[in-house]
Amino acid sequence: MKFIEKTNLTSLLAQLDAQYRLLVPVDYHGLTQFAPYSQVDSGVSQLYLDGNVTVSPKTVYLPQSEAMYKFSAQGKKLAIEEMPPLDRMQVLFGVRHCDTKAIQCLDKVFLDDTFADPQYKDKRDKTIVFSLACNNPKATCFCESMGIDRAHAEQSVADVQVYDLGERYGFEAVSDKGQACLNALNGMTDGEAKLPEQKPQSISFDAQGLPEKLKEMFDHPIWDEYAFKCLNCGTCSYICPTCHCFDINNKMRGTTGLKLRTWDSCMFGEYTQMAGGHQPRPGKKERVRNRFLHKLQYFNEKHNMSLCVGCGRCIAKCPVNMDITKFIRQVIAE
Amino acid sequence: MKASANDVKRLNNLIPKVGVVREILDETPDVKTFRISTPEGEKPFTPMPGQLGMYSMPAVGEAMFSVTSQGPDYIDMAIKKTGVLTEALHAMEVGQEVGIRGPYGNGFPIEKLKGRDITFVAGGIGLAPVRSLILYCLEHRADFGKINIIYGGRSKDDLCFKKDLFENWANLEDANVYVTIDRPQEGWDGHVGMVPDYLREISPNPEVAVVCGPPIMIKFALVALRELGFKDEDIITTLELRMKCGIGKCGRCNIGSNYVCLDGPVFTQAQLNEMPNEY
Numbered sequence: 021m022k023f024i025e026k027t028n029l030t031s032l033l034a035q036l037d038a039q040y041r042l043l044v045p046v047d048y049h050g051l052t053q054f055a056p057y058s059q060v061d062s063g064v065s066q067l068y069l070d071g072n073v074t075v076s077p078k079t080v081y082l083p084q085s086e087a088m089y090k091f092s093a094q095g096k097k098l099a100i101e102e103m104p105p106l107d108r109m110q111v112l113f114g115v116r117h118c119d120t121k122a123i124q125c126l127d128k129v130f131l132d133d134t135f136a137d138p139q140y141k142d143k144r145d146k147t148i149v150f151s152l153a154c155n156n157p158k159a160t161c162f163c164e165s166m167g168i169d170r171a172h173a174e175q176s177v178a179d180v181q182v183y184d185l186g187e188r189y190g191f192e193a194v195s196d197k198g199q200a201c202l203n204a205l206n207g208m209t210d211g212e213a214k215l216p217e218q219k220p221q222s223i224s225f226d227a228q229g230l231p232e233k234l235k236e237m238f239d240h241p242i243w244d245e246y247a248f249k250c251l252n253c254g255t256c257s258y259i260c261p262t263c264h265c266f267d268i269n270n271k272m273r274g275t276t277g278l279k280l281r282t283w284d285s286c287m288f289g290e291y292t293q294m295a296g297g298h299q300p301r302p303g304k305k306e307r308v309r310n311r312f313l314h315k316l317q318y319f320n321e322k323h324n325m326s327l328c329v330g331c332g333r334c335i336a337k338c339p340v341n342m343d344i345t346k347f348i349r350q351v352i353a354e
Numbered sequence: 355m356k357a358s359a360n361d362v363k364r365l366n367n368l369i370p371k372v373g374v375v376r377e378i379l380d381e382t383p384d385v386k387t388f389r390i391s392t393p394e395g396e397k398p399f400t401p402m403p404g405q406l407g408m409y410s411m412p413a414v415g416e417a418m419f420s421v422t423s424q425g426p427d428y429i430d431m432a433i434k435k436t437g438v439l440t441e442a443l444h445a446m447e448v449g450q451e452v453g454i455r456g457p458y459g460n461g462f463p464i465e466k467l468k469g470r471d472i473t474f475v476a477g478g479i480g481l482a483p484v485r486s487l488i489l490y491c492l493e494h495r496a497d498f499g500k501i502n503i504i505y506g507g508r509s510k511d512d513l514c515f516k517k518d519l520f521e522n523w524a525n526l527e528d529a530n531v532y533v534t535i536d537r538p539q540e541g542w543d544g545h546v547g548m549v550p551d552y553l554r555e556i557s558p559n560p561e562v563a564v565v566c567g568p569p570i571m572i573k574f575a576l577v578a579l580r581e582l583g584f585k586d587e588d589i590i591t592t593l594e595l596r597m598k599c600g601i602g603k604c605g606r607c608n609i610g611s612n613y614v615c616l617d618g619p620v621f622t623q624a625q626l627n628e629m630p631n632e633y
Contacts (some may be wrong), residue, residue, distance in 0.1 A: 025550070040535070075442025088368055088369065089369050091412040091413075091453075093413045096450045096451055098371060098372050098412065098450050098452065098453065099372070100369065100370065100371075100453065102366065102369060102413070129602075129603055130603065132602075134601075135367050135601035135602070135603070137367075137368075137603065138366045139366070163391035189490050200457070219373055226514075231403055238630050264603070264605070265603070265604055265605030265606065266598070266599075266603070266604050267414060267598060267604070268368070268598045268599070268604070269415075270412060270413065270415075270600075271625055272413050277412060278413060281368075284598075284604070284606070286605060286606070289606075291596075291598050292595065292606050293592075293594045293596065294595065295417070295436040295437040295438070295439070295440065296434075297435065298569070300595060300609075300632050302633050306632065310608070310632075313610075314608070316606065316607075317611070318610055318611035319611070321610075321611040322611045326397060
């Protein structure tokens with residue numbers, strides 16, 4: 021393991037920033053999210069390493085709004101121009117283990133064998149992930165119950181594993197890319213360290229057999245109970261690290277335009293509304309049911325893993341206190 | 355059907371190619387068929403029967419349509435005017451360039467159909483996806499058993515592909531075409547009545563049925579087909595739901611864990627029985 025004193029972290033980040041496009045977790049006027057390191061450097065935002073960020077790192081791979089191509093449409097003529105790839109490698113520093121698992125979920129969707137998404141792949145290939153283990157979970161954290169390894173980040177996503185060791189940070193390379201990146205950094209010491217103790221999570225349950233159970237519950241009255249208070253506001257899907265549904269729309273200026281991929285949400289009626297009036301999920305009940313089942317059953321059936329990683333963001337941010345863990349426990353108890 | 359030289363694997367499946375509208379054919383007052391090829395005069399892509407294409411006017415929008423037929427250097431899509439994009443498509447003139455990408459979806463299970471009697475049951479614009487399979491079967495006639503085509507429209511003006519129904523297919527010795535309209539109409543001396551009732555009357559050999567049309571027609575045709583002895587695994591239908599990407603990523607066209615754009619649009623009734631009733 022390599023170490024750096026916490027007091028020297030800034031010098032380490034400055035080195036990374038000089039070599040890469042560095043993205044770090046920041047607190048910008050009370051909202052925590054990943055941002056370019058220049059924001060910290062210039063004092064616009066403060067580095068935030070005390071807990072997980074509210075806006076998940078999916079923004080790095082699947083931005084809230086992303087240009088897919090440019091076009092010009094004049095008279096009968098149409099021209100289409102692809103967007104350029106990232107021009108340099110980037111480092112994503114301080115991704116929590118739940119969120120590395122979430123990126124693995126996104127990989128299942130966007131890096132599939134038949135239709136890999138080149139814009140997503142470009143960013144995945146050009147990003148070095150430093151994953152930071154959590155010692156002090158928040159009251160809403162339940163990653164352990166969703167099968168996340170709190171000591172080790174998802175190996176297919178993390179390049180460097182980081183531990184908070186009190187007075188210093190410990191770094192261990194997980195991939196070759198991570199090793200090369202670490203080797204190039206100055207001011208680190210080598211040695212051995214005992215892994216930090218991780219406080220237990222207050223929410224804990226056994227989710228074994230959940231997908232199978234839900235398969236039999238499509239017409240269960242539980243959906244009315246949960247749908248009744250849902251506002252269909254979409255907050256849960258926007259802050260969820262695995263929700264990846266997108267809309268494709270355009271922004272025109274004169275005869276030229278941009279085709280954009282923007283976040284969408286299964287909470288909205290327009291999401292499934294068809295021209296001519298057909299609406300397969302007409303109300304709140306169908307939409308809430310679809311979101312929970314996609315997280316906890318459908319994704320499992322397709323990819324053999326859960327689409328909920330237990331980050332707890334939706335519990336913390338839902339304006340009407342919907343709690344997916346309460347739902348899970350209720351289903352298990354059925 | 356061999357892939358042509360321009361079917362190179364696209365780098366980004368979400369980015370359309372430019373296609374040119376070569377011909378526009380009026381089918382009914384609200385359905386037009388658009389013939390598309392690339393600016394170089396080539397076929398944009400080579401779909402199998404039942405596969406889909408994403409058609410766009412980038413400044414307006416993009417939507418998924420079934421490819422109703424194809425030739426060596428074009429594909430045809432029959433499009434009903436129902437919304438903002440289709441209004442704009444209907445306003446196009448020959449020579450208009452549009453975005454086009456595909457093919458998407460599974461298409462009809464050709465192998466499963468070989469050697470068997472096929473009954474096609476379609477209503478309205480539902481003949482558009484089914485027609486791609488009918489044309490395939492006629493082109494490879496020896497591979498299939500008896501062919502019955504049962505088609506209905508609200509009125510005689512609403513019947514699509516009239517040239518096929520009343521000339522090309524009507525004169526074939528090895529295919530039976532049955533056309534009906536919902537209500538009697540002046541100048542119509544053909545059958546009058548609903549498709550499911552006509553289906554009972556014709557009573558085709560219950561081997562394989564391929565069904566597409568408005569949901570209400572499908573619902574009652576299904577009842578009739580079961581009465582006639584068709585098994586659910588031999589009743590094949592093609593669905594449509596709202597789609598944005600066409601490759602199982604944008605999320606919205608799911609029925610349970612299946613994406614209609616990827617795992618469909620063609621499903622057997624037996625498969626649908628296992629899926630949530632949410633389509």
